[in-house]
Amino acid sequence: MRPPAELWSAVVRRGASEERTFCFDEVRQWPRPIFDRLVELGLLREGPLAASVVCDACGKMHREDVLWEPSVRDPLGKRAYIRCPDEGPVHVPEIRLRQWVVDGNVMAANLAAAMALSGSVEEILAGSVWKLGRRRLAGRFRDVFLSMAGTSEHARIAEVAARHLTAKDGILLAGQPHLNSHGMDRLTVFDAAEVVELGTDGLTVDLDYIEDALPRDRAIKEDKIRSLPIPEGITWPEITLDVGESSLRVLARGHSWNIDLEEAGFADTRRKHGEADKLFQILLWFALHHGRLPLAEVKRRKGNPDGFRRQISNLRKRLANLIPAEGESILWDPEQEAYTCGFKIKRAGDIDLPLPSDGSWMSCQIIERRNGRIAVGVKANSVRRARDARTGEPGAAEHQETVWNEYSLVDLGLARDVDRLLPEGQTLLELLRSGGRLVRAGDDMAVLKLNRWLRDRTGLGGDPLQFSEATGTWIAAFDCSSERPR
Ligand SMILES: [Zn+2]
Structure with a gap:
């Protein structure tokens, strides 16, 4: 059984082709409720009986012209055969000759209503191009057109639509979307099969998607976004995004950039300045969910997974323009049915543990201080200005030293308040007090959470805690100790 989206796509494509009709043999395979809805809406109307039909007697699937012979037994007074x-x-039952025509006029009227357009629907190229009306989209009024003409009609579509533009620019919903940009510089073309859905209450148009894709006035066009000067050959897993309510920081191989949301195209030009757009909200959502959004969660929050899929595809494009990293930024995991970030993502304000210069857990130390604070030390290269003793010239020398930072367990998000440790916080203390070894099961939730917490807060690769099957012990890859009196 074909899903509604695929059927809708078939209707749109056929409607924009030479033929415009579906024969009985085709529609008999459709789910009945969807066919009925199309007929009720008037998008499909019954046309004249077919003049030819495929032979179903010999199995060779050849198409033959329909012939008629007089017959007193048939209500029509004649019988069809090939x-x-x-x-x-071979006799052809009359039902097999029924055909349904895709009605462009009805489609135009339905779309204008679905988009709540003002103005009246105007057929500007007979049977193939309509001006549907106008509405405010992405900050200003734009004209909306529908083309149900084939791509070979490109020049005529472009010419007639351009002539009927009353706004500065407009959008064209196309039944055959592969139009080139020639003559279309004031029109943004959308595939009517993609942005329109056939719902139980009629057609719906994904205005969010359209607005996201439209050229913006204040913000910079997608293809004009200035890419970050990240080191060449960097891959998405090496990138970290630090996402705040209205801030974005990109970290890669020890560099970091604070991104101007407006310059990066993430500002919502439909609202007062300073607000982030829908795609940025999705980034925030990913950050809250540690870079992984299961489809079930998307459906629970958004209802419409198709719309979300399109937003993800826009977000991928925007990220690719901003960060020229290799590979795919957001992946679909078909087994887990989840969208997964190919990069690390976290909420701004989550404390970052310092990074050792060699990027290894072996170069980290964590100590529980006497006063209950947690000290984190990492080996880092530091450049110290020094005068050359012999020449007196200022010079720079690189030293390796351990850089220390101290945090409370609350700061680190490992305790709700001073007296209430989270299980992973309790586990960290036990680990530090036991010198980095814990006898716990291999699937102990608190240890797994702590492992993840350490990875997320440092962005270091590899597991900071490793389970030894032989001894049934978790072993820390970093140095653990406690100054607390026993
Ligand atoms: Zn035959």
Whole structure:
């Protein structure tokens, strides 16, 4: 059984082709409720009986012209048959000759209503191009057109739509979307099969998607976004995004950039300045969910997974323009049915543990201080200005030293308040007090959470805690100790 989206796509494509009709043999395979809805809406209307039909008697699927012979037994007073080379005359039941035409006028009227357009629907190229009306989209009024013409009609579509533009620019919903940009510089073309859905209450148009894709006035066009000068050959897993309510920081191989949301195209030009757009909200959502959004969660929050899929595809494009990293930024995991960030993502304000210069857990130390605070030390290269003793010239020398930072367990998000440790916080203390070894099961939730917490807060690769099957012990890859009196 074909899903509604695929059927809708078939209707749109056929409507924008030479033929414009579906024969009985085609529609008999459709889910009945969807066919009925299309007929009720008037998008499909019954046309004249077919003049030819495929032979179903010999199995060779040849198409033959329909012939008629008088028949007193049939209500029509005649009977249809075709001549099959193998089987001779083959009777064709009248029902097989029924056909349905995709009605462009009705589609135009339905779309204008679905988009709440003002103005009246105007057929500007007979049977193939309509001006549907106008509405405010992405900050200003734009004209909306529908083309149900084939791509070979490109020049005529572009010419007639351009002539009927009353706004500065407009959008064209196309039944055959592969139009080139020639003559279309004031029109943004959308695939009517993609942005329109056939719902139980009629057609719906994904205005969010359209607005996201439209050129913006204040913000910079997608293809004009200035890419970050990240080191060449960097891959998405090496990138970290630090997402705040209205801030974005990108970290890669020890560099970091604060992104101007407006310059990066993430500002919502439909609202007062300073607000982030829908795609940025999705980034925030990913950050809250540690870079992984299961489809079930998307459906629970958004209802419409198709719309979300399109937003993800826009977000991928925007990220690719901003960060020229290799590979795919957001992946679909078909087994887990989840969208997964190919990069690390976290909420701004989550404390970052310092990074050792060699990027290794072996170069980290964590100590529980006497006063209950947690000290984190990492080996880092530091450049110290020094005068050369012999020449007196100022010079720079690189030293390796351990850089220390101290945090409370609350700061680190490992305790709700001073007296209430989270399980992973309790586990960290036990680990520090036991010198980095914990006898716990391999699937102990608190240890797994702590492992993840350490990875997320440092962005270091590899597991900071490793389970030894032989001894049934978790072992820390970093140095653990406690100054607390026993
Ligand atoms: Zn035949």
